[in-house]
Amino acid sequence: MSKTRKDAPADETAKNAQLLIKAGFIHKEMAGVYAYLPLGLKVVENIKQIVREEMNAIGGQELIMTGLQAQELWLSTDRWDDELVDIWFKTKLKNGADVGLAWSHEEPITNMMKNHVSSYRDLPSYVYQFQTKMRNETRAKSGIMRCREFVMKDLYSYSLTEKDHNKYYQKVMTCYHKIFERVGLDHITYPTFASGGAFTQFSHEFQTICDAGEDIIYVDEAKNIAINKEVFTDEVIAQLGLNKTDLVEKKAAEVGNIFSFGSTKSEQLGLYFDDKDGSQKPVILGSYGIGVTRLMGVIVEAFSDEKGIVWPENIAPYKVYLAALGEDAEVTEAANNLYDKLEAAGISVLYDDLEAHPGEKLNDADLIGLPYRVVVSKKTVSEGKVELKARNSEETTLVSADELLAKLKV
Amino acid sequence: MSKTRKDAPADETAKNAQLLIKAGFIHKEMAGVYAYLPLGLKVVENIKQIVREEMNAIGGQELIMTGLQAQELWLSTDRWDDELVDIWFKTKLKNGADVGLAWSHEEPITNMMKNHVSSYRDLPSYVYQFQTKMRNETRAKSGIMRCREFVMKDLYSYSLTEKDHNKYYQKVMTCYHKIFERVGLDHITYPTFASGGAFTQFSHEFQTICDAGEDIIYVDEAKNIAINKEVFTDEVIAQLGLNKTDLVEKKAAEVGNIFSFGSTKSEQLGLYFDDKDGSQKPVILGSYGIGVTRLMGVIVEAFSDEKGIVWPENIAPYKVYLAALGEDAEVTEAANNLYDKLEAAGISVLYDDLEAHPGEKLNDADLIGLPYRVVVSKKTVSEGKVELKARNSEETTLVSADELLAKLKV
Numbered sequence: 001m002s003k004t005r006k007d008a009p010a011d012e013t014a015k016n017a018q019l020l021i022k023a024g025f026i027h028k029e030m031a032g033v034y035a036y037l038p039l040g041l042k043v044v045e046n047i048k049q050i051v052r053e054e055m056n057a058i059g060g061q062e063l064i065m066t067g068l069q070a071q072e073l074w075l076s077t078d079r080w081d082d083e084l085v086d087i088w089f090k091t092k093l094k095n096g097a098d099v100g101l102a103w104s105h106e107e108p109i110t111n112m113m114k115n116h117v118s119s120y121r122d123l124p125s126y127v128y129q130f131q132t133k134m135r136n137e138t139r140a141k142s143g144i145m146r147c148r149e150f151v152m153k154d155l156y157s158y159s160l161t162e163k164d165h166n167k168y169y170q171k172v173m174t175c176y177h178k179i180f181e182r183v184g185l186d187h188i189t190y191p192t193f194a195s196g197g198a199f200t201q202f203s204h205e206f207q208t209i210c211d212a213g214e215d216i217i218y219v220d221e222a223k224n225i226a227i228n229k230e231v232f233t234d235e236v237i238a239q240l241g242l243n244k245t246d247l248v249e250k251k252a253a254e255v256g257n258i259f260s261f262g263s264t265k266s267e268q269l270g271l272y273f274d275d276k277d278g279s280q281k282p283v284i285l286g287s288y289g290i291g292v293t294r295l296m297g298v299i300v301e302a303f304s305d306e307k308g309i310v311w312p313e314n315i316a317p318y319k320v321y322l323a324a325l326g327e328d329a330e331v332t333e334a335a336n337n338l339y340d341k342l343e344a345a346g347i348s349v350l351y352d353d354l355e356a357h358p359g360e361k362l363n364d365a366d367l368i369g370l371p372y373r374v375v376v377s378k379k380t381v382s383e384g385k386v387e388l389k390a391r392n393s394e395e396t397t398l399v400s401a402d403e404l405l406a407k408l409k410v
Numbered sequence: 411m412s413k414t415r416k417d418a419p420a421d422e423t424a425k426n427a428q429l430l431i432k433a434g435f436i437h438k439e440m441a442g443v444y445a446y447l448p449l450g451l452k453v454v455e456n457i458k459q460i461v462r463e464e465m466n467a468i469g470g471q472e473l474i475m476t477g478l479q480a481q482e483l484w485l486s487t488d489r490w491d492d493e494l495v496d497i498w499f500k501t502k503l504k505n506g507a508d509v510g511l512a513w514s515h516e517e518p519i520t521n522m523m524k525n526h527v528s529s530y531r532d533l534p535s536y537v538y539q540f541q542t543k544m545r546n547e548t549r550a551k552s553g554i555m556r557c558r559e560f561v562m563k564d565l566y567s568y569s570l571t572e573k574d575h576n577k578y579y580q581k582v583m584t585c586y587h588k589i590f591e592r593v594g595l596d597h598i599t600y601p602t603f604a605s606g607g608a609f610t611q612f613s614h615e616f617q618t619i620c621d622a623g624e625d626i627i628y629v630d631e632a633k634n635i636a637i638n639k640e641v642f643t644d645e646v647i648a649q650l651g652l653n654k655t656d657l658v659e660k661k662a663a664e665v666g667n668i669f670s671f672g673s674t675k676s677e678q679l680g681l682y683f684d685d686k687d688g689s690q691k692p693v694i695l696g697s698y699g700i701g702v703t704r705l706m707g708v709i710v711e712a713f714s715d716e717k718g719i720v721w722p723e724n725i726a727p728y729k730v731y732l733a734a735l736g737e738d739a740e741v742t743e744a745a746n747n748l749y750d751k752l753e754a755a756g757i758s759v760l761y762d763d764l765e766a767h768p769g770e771k772l773n774d775a776d777l778i779g780l781p782y783r784v785v786v787s788k789k790t791v792s793e794g795k796v797e798l799k800a801r802n803s804e805e806t807t808l809v810s811a812d813e814l815l816a817k818l819k820v
Contacts, residue, residue: 038471061448
């Protein structure tokens, strides 16, 4: 149903949202709140599927918690008060009881785990979800990179000991590198030391170099590591064994984060297990986020040019943009046949068979940014060929339908 | 990570939620608000996938709208006021602006379509989503059948003319029958005439006979049709060509509904198209819901016995429950091998390899309700066999691993 547009809304200043709106991937409902149209939803699902496969590979079990949150849980960990957590959206039940809208899920998941963890035999346990989070951001100005409503993957690890926890933490670090590699960003994404909050000195972020990012990091390229400005002191640099002269300041977007909570939350919420020796111990908690829709925005920021988006093939909503140019019956028939052939071969195709000026169709192809553009025109039909162009190349080639299939099936 | 439980929470009176909580499919966050644990999420996704396939088959395009809703849109159709719509959850942005939490999406989708529909060439357009709806219900007491937060599939049809709309409406009716057939409920599900609201005399509901349902309907079995109590008058019976004596009163749960909005919402929100003759006309709107999580609850109500749930095979989270009984090394090895064989054959298995009493494992198998139970024990190993039992039968048979694979692959 989606159509490309000449302009994004006037108040939309972020490149990612401008391109995604113009290309028909998203719709702006209000500042920081976007709907995902058919093309956009496919991208979100492609990203989710990559993340899901890697989560499952490290023993994660998928579930889905709730958006409405009970006040009591958050009172018990001192995270309900608006003075302490300033991004709550809150609302009321009919009976007047306050409820919150989920901005994170450590509390409810840890509380839920009390029903499933009682013995050392029940641990470790790793659970994750893709959840719509709501955060009452004061400013939402980076398109889909900072939203009031967005999709996040959050994984929670429940471990027997600090040692087990640290092992799994490292496993997730490796897993995150794989994920960012698969979405095409690993070469500009750095594990970054950041503030650890109440529980540890540092947390780890994954930061992607990005002009539209809101963070400043200091990158040691050779060591493939960075430090967030918030903890960038001479003391920390020395502690991490880095040299100030090797560190380059960059703008970056936080695409992932990892927190260790130790046993604090388990103690606050009452998640204990009976150990082998009969003693009762609190469970060790870690939480591991990836901003799925933010990642989509960062990908657009990283892979676009003056004509539009240039989707990495793993993420693209379709592999091929097929355009029939002109109203000629022969052209239409040839394009229809080609569409059927590509689909039969399992190659996903966005078929633009609308009546439109050829120039518009070619502009749309660039704007939407699928990896390959295939054009069928009177000229190509007369030569028994089709025209193929990769989005990231200027070169067009005339190929037969069979050559095209062979090339695209690789 | 999930474990079965001896008891559901004391305040949980609905059979569906009691069974689903005890069997480890869901977790009660608060009244009318449930999380879906790994087993439960698989069921939800199986139902969604059936609905998705049937939506795509009638030209639906999947997208996802937002949970946060702008007040202006709903003011323009007079559905913002709590006096007129009494199930709103509302909250506030940092700047004090009121926003609502989506309980339905006709307004935002119709408003969004203004960017994509301007000419008769852009119609018809059919879009649908699986969306988490929030409704501030005064009472939430039917487990996952009436929730404050729940998953709904909503399809919206945008048609050129009333005639086109009516044709599509019939297509959706047929499609809904297919969906309820695939989830195993068609034999007790009736298209039901109900109140049409402001726009038409009747709407259509799909009502499934269910003791835990909140509706009363009058069923004509022979004609496979029903009337909701809310419009059950002599006049309506006559108008529909039915006889009062053929109509039997039943309790039922509304699993689907279909509304015609005519052109009213399009006029209120400004969704017009340029017709072939140059005139401007409002688009004709229909909306078509299926309560996905409610459907899961109704399936549990319909398919369960005193021992637990009896999932239809299309919906079950796994096909096989594999239990190794006893701690014997030979048994464990045989069960491990069988698990690998089944997985390799593409047969989904829930493998219970925890230390537990054999009786507990067999009870869990019944409670969780997968279509087949396979037991490996010292006795079956000594005979070179495994024990197979279908959940909906009392008969157990000893079969070889190969016979098992052949049987389950059908």
